[in-house]
Amino acid sequence: MRGFLLNRLSQSLVLLLIVSVIGFVVLNLIPGGPLAQFGLDPSMTQDDLDRLKEQLGLNRPLWMQYLDWAWRLVQGDWGHSFRDGAPVLDVIGRHIFATLLLMGSSTIIAIAVGTWIGIRGATHRYSVFDYLGTVGAMVALSIPTFWFGLIGIYVFSLQLGWLPAGNMYTIGDGSALNYMHHLILPSIVLALVHVAIWSRYMRSATLDVISQEFVKTARAKGLSERRILMKHVVGNALLPMITLAGVQLPSVLTGALVTETVFTWPGMGRLFLDSLGYSDYPVVMGLLMFSAILVILGNLIADIAVAVIDPRIRLS
């Protein structure tokens, strides 16, 4: 187990290195650069621009900029925003809660609903329920998240007036209830596509387990169908799902970024778009590294969880 952890951690570090290099290079290939916006300002002289360049360290060769940035990152200094000079970590910190709230609640919805649909579809295979589940999943997978978002706003906010159309809370009302009220629509919209994926995988995993010999053994012992399902089938079927949850994390993250834009949700997605618009490279790089760490961490936790739950891995 310790060997496994060390192994995975060293892999993760190499991965982060690769992500940072690619991100840094690609970002600097974009024409324009951070100072392009000043080019239109008649009051800025070439001297001013050069001085700015000098101040921000942008006149150095790219590899030197990278090494400088990476070395500071390792020491915990993620740099400062070009826009307002605030430390990058602070900027991200102001937006992280909103994104994690949205991702967390929609993941819980996706897992709960998807698992239920998947198991029921497998135990009632070829029933009307199973058929509807299959068709529903196909529909949810083929329609983009932003469309669901817009339709949701139109129906539930504009027509029915049940739910707010955007933002995380009503200004002046910071109650948990108010947060939850704002959370319902975006988290469901973000969950839809993952419910679809989750239910399909859960259905086939359950079908796999149901046909296993040990389920027959459980029946031969005289166990009730309910106990067979809960104790023997679900546990074994959920095992591969944990890995899936880890693999799905990046897609939840990108989905969250889209959903945030639709619902004017003050999370990392909005921050990312805004920072790109301003060519605020330190913040963009910070966000990139942050999401990479999040995804790697998620997968690592999933792997550890599988290892802890499955005695075949835990004990060998």
Add this chain to the structure above:
Amino acid sequence: MAVNTKPKLVDDAALSVRGLTVDLPKGMERAHAVENISFDLKRGQILCIIGESGSGKSVTANTIMGLLPKVIRVSSGSIHLDGTAIIGASPKKLRDMRGRVVSMIFQDPLSALNPLMTVGEQITEAMAAHGVGTKASRRSRAVELLTEVGLPDPELMYFQYPFRLSGGQRQRVMIAMALTLEPSVLIADEPTTALDVTTQAQILELIRDIQRRKGMSVMFITHDFGVVAEIADSVVVMEKGRIVEQGSAEQVLKSPTHAYTKRLIAAVPRLTGEDRIPQDTVSKATILKVEGLAKTYRSGSALFGSQRVVPAVNDVSFDLAHGRTLGVVGESGSGKSSLGRLLIKLQDSDGGRILFEGNDIAKLSESEFRPLRPRIQMIFQDPFASLNPRSTIGQILTVGPVAHGMSYSQAREEARALLSHVGLDAGAFGRYPHEFSGGQRQRIGIARALMFKPTLLVADEAVSALDVSIQAQILELLDKIQRETGVSMIFITHDLRVASQICDEIAVMQKGRIVEHGPPSQIFLDPQSAYTRELVAAIPGERPRSTRPIAANV
């Protein structure tokens, strides 16, 4: 057995089946899984139901357990278990009887146990399901059962997960589980088929022993007449869903009346103890000389200090002459399959020499060995998995020789000739693997190997997946081919009876080493090593019944 003796049977029969017909879904190869079968399992006896694959023996067992899949339905007949009618009983009633009145053990003890639950949990939940005992009493009962089936350290075993146990230990756990509520009938569906021969002997002895002590009635499903001879009181022979013969074990084994039974018994490979008559037409020159061959498997990571080292093949040496067959026998994990893979260079060896026609091939690189590859061919165990389902038989047969430079038209001619030679009609050329039975596919596998005109054939468990009657045919075919082409053969098998049929010499492997090497007469009649003696003694049905001591650990 006369069917007209009806009412009184219920008393002395623990299980009574009358006129049972079970339908298969439409579009299957036959209408009924079993058709109008009747038999009794008398109290305190072991009834063996024997038949080849597709005979309906497992369907019969599942019907009695009430575990048939929904698409398979009972259309007529009755089953009485301990006097209670099973057919037509409510699911609740059936569930109540399962585990309490009738229990079942299965063929593969690994997949029959939940990998995520401890042995103890899986035993106690059977009691909990029937509301028997308290948590504490269930636990002590489970430990008692684990002791009873001869498992070492029952207290510790209680907390073990199935993956930690050997095949024999898992089957003992299954038996403990089945015995939990002292059922009057135990159904055993091929419980020893997946086990090694020595383990099989121990499990058979355990079942026999428990059955005697508890006066239990056992319905034992098998395809092996050796096993029948070992434990049966009475026998039911099934073919294609019908009972063709039934009676006492003595009667059926000694004087079978039905032609199918006779054929089946005749097909069972017997230990001949006689040596094969060598062919005098072939030169005695050595084709293969193996010296000190070694292969060690390493798993885990050396870097983080959790490495496991398993010497799979350890200092193995032997000679093989032209036109002769060397049998390599051993139990699972003995290294016999690893040896086979080394010889055809599917794997590189760590040490030693393989002199094939005088050249050491052990050290050749893949590209250097490539021109020699056609000369050494392999026949695989699983005739289903070893043929590409998307290729026609013609493609399967010709692709190799064409890759080695034969013209397609010539390859096609030879393929057609070979197909008829191995007993298939030439029309097979354009068909796909799924259109053939297991035995036919194995013939195709043999034809595929012969396309290269090899001088050495390595057959790894080539007949293990086949029914006995088919097994006999394939062995005959291999023998015929050897006599015609003078090909040398390495025949890897776990079944000593099969080895005795076809081999000139036999090498017995244990833990990666050859512990004994000699002609069949020596191996079977005068074994020199203790391990060989143990193996030979464990062959089911070869001697009169004996009471072997039950080993505590498998």
